[in-house]
Amino acid sequence: MLRYAAIDIGSNAVRLLIADITKDETGYGFKKNTLVRVPLRLGDDAFLDQKISDRKIEDLLKTMTAFKNLMDVYHVTEYLACATSAMREASNGADIIARVKKQTGLTLEIIEGQREANIIYSNHIEQTLDVKKSYLYIDVGGGSTELSVFVNKAPVASKSFDIGTIRILDNQDKEETWEDMRIWVKEQTRNYKNLAGIGTGGNINKLFKMSNEKDGTPLTFLKLKSMYNQLNSYSLKERINLVGLNPDRADVIIPACEIYITLLKWTGIKQLYVPRVGMADGIINLLIEENLS
The missing domain is CATH 3.30.420.150 (Exopolyphosphatase. Domain 2)
Structure with a gap:
């Protein structure tokens, strides 16, 4: 069974979606297996102070560690972790990404607005x-x-x-x-x-x-x-x-x-x-x- 994971680090909440990949005559699709949502509110720091506070960084590191453990337990083979608006604006965004990588091995990508839009269109509505x-x-x-x-x-x-x-x-x-x-x-x-x-x-x-x-x-x-x-x-x-x-x-x-x-x-x-x-x-x-x- 192929399993993929999506991590969405938004300005309000951080989400992990683990999905089972399915295949039929029309091609590949997926079934949601597990969805975890943590209301971290990174935006409060980013938009007011232009940087993410130490307390929120700690919370994010704990969340990413938990997500990594869940992904391991579910035997996820591919994942993509994207951070949007709050991390785009935080002056310490790059440092946080380095810390997450060091502590959890997860690679986060800070994405621009246009890539964010393109990812949302991948839903092919x-x-x-x-x-x-x-x-x-x-x-x-x-x-x-x-x-x-x-x-x-x-x-x-x-x-x-x-x-x-x-x-x-x-x-x-x-x-x-x-x-x-x-x-x-x-x-x-x-x-x-x-x-x-x-x-x-x-x-x-x-x-x-x-x-x-x-x-x-x-x-x-x-x-x-x-x-x-x-x-x-x-x-x-x-x-x-x-x-x-x-x-x-x-x-x-x-x-x-x-x-x-x-x-x-x-x-x-x-x-x-x-x-x-x-x-x-x-x-x-x-x-x-x-x-x-």
Whole structure:
């Protein structure tokens, strides 16, 4: 049995996905075996102080040691470990990578926004798309939002913006970045009629689950807006106790809604499809492409 692992070191959480590789007549795929998520919040340090604190480095080293042990026990043959926005901005990112390598033997790669977007597309959502529609693909993370426009199932434009949930919570999002995103999105989508949205990332996956919509049906703009208004009317404590959100989800879900709602408003998109995949799934797909096809 072939097993691959994906490590996604995000600005909010760090994830390990261990997947069993499957094969049928259409080619290779995977089945999720184990998913571990640790809410480290590296972004809080990176966006406020431009470096990751000793305490968080210790936590990250412990997490990577645990991930390495799990990968050994599961007999993982290939892995890819990617660090995104928080580690891109931390002045001590390279030192941390060296320490992880020394202590655990794991090689981490700090990836640029464009590579992050490409990894997320390795999920090949476009294969399930309706050719008659054009799509704005929105992936919202803790430190950045990756946007792409898909026409006829192919990406025609993509860009990463430093707007993310942790960044907004820490008041580190800049007015001019929002403006750059608005101009870019208007520019790239204005020629396409029949535009729909695709949303990926932990927050939109959670919102979709909470919406009780059936898999494959879109989340409407109005439904998203009403969910946002309801969640926003609660205090953080109520979102944890009444709604049952994890403490590390209860705060970021609000800025995530704001990013999606703003983008849908700017583009006039009424429907958002949520395929419930993310960065870790993309990494596994990328490993399959690189090693098996």
